[in-house]
Amino acid sequence: MIIMSSNILSGVDTVLDVGQSWITINALIWLWAFGFCHLLFMNTSDSEEDSYNERSALVQCESPTIPSYHQDHDMSLPQETDTKRGRPVSSGLDEPGLVERERAATPDGEEEELTLKYGAKHVIMLFIPVTLCMVVVVATIKSVSFYTEKTSQQLIYTPFKEDPNSVGQRLLYSLLNTIVMISVIVVMTIILVVLYKYRCYKFIHGWLILSSLMLLFWFSFMYLGEVFKTYNVAMDYPTLAMIIWNFGVVGMICIHWKGPLRLQQAYLIVISALMALIFIKYLPEWSAWVILAAISIYDLIAVLCPKGPLRMLVETAQERNEPIFPALIYSSAMVWMVGMADSNNPDSADERQRNEGGALAQEGVESEDDVALGGRRRCSAEEDLEEDRGVKLGLGDFIFYSVLVGKAAANGGDWNTTLACFVAILIGLCLTLLLLAIFKKALPALPISITFGLVFYFSTDNLVRPFMDSLAAHQYYI
Amino acid sequence: MNLERIPNEEKLSLCRRYYLGGFAFLPFLWLVNVLWFFREAFLKPTYTEQLQIKSYVKKSALGLIVWVAVLTTWITIFQHFRAQWGEVGDYLSFTIPLGTA
Numbered sequence: 001m002i003i004m005s006s007n008i009l010s011g012v013d014t015v016l017d018v019g020q021s022w023i024t025i026n027a028l029i030w031l032w033a034f035g036f037c038h039l040l041f042m043n044t045s046d047s048e049e050d051s052y053n054e055r056s057a058l059v060q061c062e063s064p065t066i067p068s069y070h071q072d073h074d075m076s077l078p079q080e081t082d083t084k085r086g087r088p089v090s091s092g093l094d095e096p097g098l099v100e101r102e103r104a105a106t107p108d109g110e111e112e113e114l115t116l117k118y119g120a121k122h123v124i125m126l127f128i129p130v131t132l133c134m135v136v137v138v139a140t141i142k143s144v145s146f147y148t149e150k151t152s153q154q155l156i157y158t159p160f161k162e163d164p165n166s167v168g169q170r171l172l173y174s175l176l177n178t179i180v181m182i183s184v185i186v187v188m189t190i191i192l193v194v195l196y197k198y199r200c201y202k203f204i205h206g207w208l209i210l211s212s213l214m215l216l217f218w219f220s221f222m223y224l225g226e227v228f229k230t231y232n233v234a235m236d237y238p239t240l241a242m243i244i245w246n247f248g249v250v251g252m253i254c255i256h257w258k259g260p261l262r263l264q265q266a267y268l269i270v271i272s273a274l275m276a277l278i279f280i281k282y283l284p285e286w287s288a289w290v291i292l293a294a295i296s297i298y299d300l301i302a303v304l305c306p307k308g309p310l311r312m313l314v315e316t317a318q319e320r321n322e323p324i325f326p327a328l329i330y331s332s333a334m335v336w337m338v339g340m341a342d343s344n345n346p347d348s349a350d351e352r353q354r355n356e357g358g359a360l361a362q363e364g365v366e367s368e369d370d371v372a373l374g375g376r377r378r379c380s381a382e383e384d385l386e387e388d389r390g391v392k393l394g395l396g397d398f399i400f401y402s403v404l405v406g407k408a409a410a411n412g413g414d415w416n417t418t419l420a421c422f423v424a425i426l427i428g429l430c431l432t433l434l435l436l437a438i439f440k441k442a443l444p445a446l447p448i449s450i451t452f453g454l455v456f457y458f459s460t461d462n463l464v465r466p467f468m469d470s471l472a473a474h475q476y477y478i
Numbered sequence: 479m480n481l482e483r484i485p486n487e488e489k490l491s492l493c494r495r496y497y498l499g500g501f502a503f504l505p506f507l508w509l510v511n512v513l514w515f516f517r518e519a520f521l522k523p524t525y526t527e528q529l530q531i532k533s534y535v536k537k538s539a540l541g542l543i544v545w546v547a548v549l550t551t552w553i554t555i556f557q558h559f560r561a562q563w564g565e566v567g568d569y570l571s572f573t574i575p576l577g578t579a
Binding site: 234261 | 503506510553571576
């Protein structure tokens with residue numbers, strides 16, 4: 001009894017492994033399905049702001065409303081005024097009715113200025129959670145070896161095993177894996193769009209809840225187990241059960257119901273990090289890079305092309321004037337609907353309220369833009385609606401950014417590369433937000449950041465690192 | 479969710495639900511309740527529901543302290559006596575540290 005295996009579950013390992021992959025698969029399904037949930041149309045309440053598609057869009061849901069937006073351009077929307085108060089750029093797609101109701105005149109020039117001013121603050125508001133998520137992932141990768149140990153087990157989405165001996169075969173298999181993964185994602189997105197079109201809201205809600213249950217309980221259980229093993233800490237089942245139970249239940253409450261904003265944001269960051277860690281562990285080496293690239297391209301297509309599933313989802317939601325499930329969306333601004341007394345569309349109001357409840361509860365972590373900010377836009381008297389716009393970024397984006405940086409940290413463990421990727425992603429995010437402010441429509445957040453990240457990773461790994469190493473070896477300081 | 483923006487009745491109901499929820503072995507929920515509603519209960523000018531919110535916050539804090547005491551005691555006992563308990567100790571353990579007796 002003096003020296004025992006640290007893993008008392010050794011016999012159960014294989015079972016856990018299988019269980020893990022099963023669970024991962026399910027988690028993926030959820031995430032993917034929701035990944036594509038755009039916040040674009042968060043709902044009238046947020047519609048004005050930038051809602052981001054889970055995966056990618058820094059979206060200012062605007063497409064359908066653009067015509068009305070321009071028409072009523074003079075009536076400047078409270079958005080502009082809000083912007084003045086530091087509110088998020090409200091570009092959004094607001095329900096047309098709502099937009100018309102809330103117009104305040106503002107000159108164009110001011111609008112432009114306000115838009116940009118508003119942009120900087122929101123960039124910072126997104127930088128912080130993205131950075132935190134990456135920090136968590138990198139810290140875990142560096143300290144807990146579990147996530148860098150390659151297992152023979154792979155996700156069902158990447159069925160081809162890469163053979164490290166043959167470059168050609170490896171390349172081919174990673175391409176095949178990517179194709180499988182992307183098709184799974186496309187299929188799931190289409191299923192989601194179809195479900196949404198046919199108003200199977202309960203089903204989608206249930207899916208979402210199940211997936212977050214899995215993330216909050218099972219993955220965090222695995223994570224804790226690995227951390228305890230790494231730090232050689234004895235932990236008993238009762239205490240562990242209490243910890244996981246508390247963490248999971250409070251997480252579910254915060255994410256799906258009502259909870260303090262900061263806690264909600266923290267939970268979203270944590271689940272993104274957990275998911276990213278799972279990806280880092282279970283995606284084969286080369287496949288992961290190719291998948292990252294492919295996802296960015298897919299994102300670009302899905303969000304911007306007229307026939308893209310995400311775009312269709314957004315448009316459907318806009319037609320119905322209802323918010324898309326703010327599932328897995330991190331929002332830096334609080335969207336708060338205090339009773340919708342919408343005389344124009346009572347149905348949508350009800351729906352919105354229903355969805356709002358869901359929205360608030362959901363991953364849409366809405367943070368109060370600035371509590372001190374006095375100005376909350378008020379709708380016309382008919383609607384007792386308060387909105388605070390903010391910037392929203394899909395959790396899928398968090399996850400992929402973290403996967404990229406995590407893999408950079410895992411391979412070789414060189415800090416130069418990791419930092420370079422981190423900076424690249426932030427630059428990409430900045431540029432995307434800038435484009436968002438300019439174009440005022442839903443934009444995919446992945447392509448620019450991931451492209452920069454990949455470019456920086458491969459160039460730093462292959463050019464800068466050897467250079468720095470030989471400089472250090474020759475003690476030559478520049 | 480911003481507490482500023484919801485009416486007092488809802489605040490009360492939220493506080494109450496968090497308080498009741500904490501009885502399901504959820505001291506963390508009580509902690510969140512205390513931290514979140516602390517300002518509402520004690521630092522804001524009085525309003526009708528504030529008294530009740532205060533009571534809930536106090537009760538949550540009490541429950542929290544009790545739980546913390548219980549858990550701390552158990553953890554201390556476990557960590558100290560785990561090795562001596564032999565089989566029971568192993569049975570209760572999720573992870574066992576390497577290289578200790």
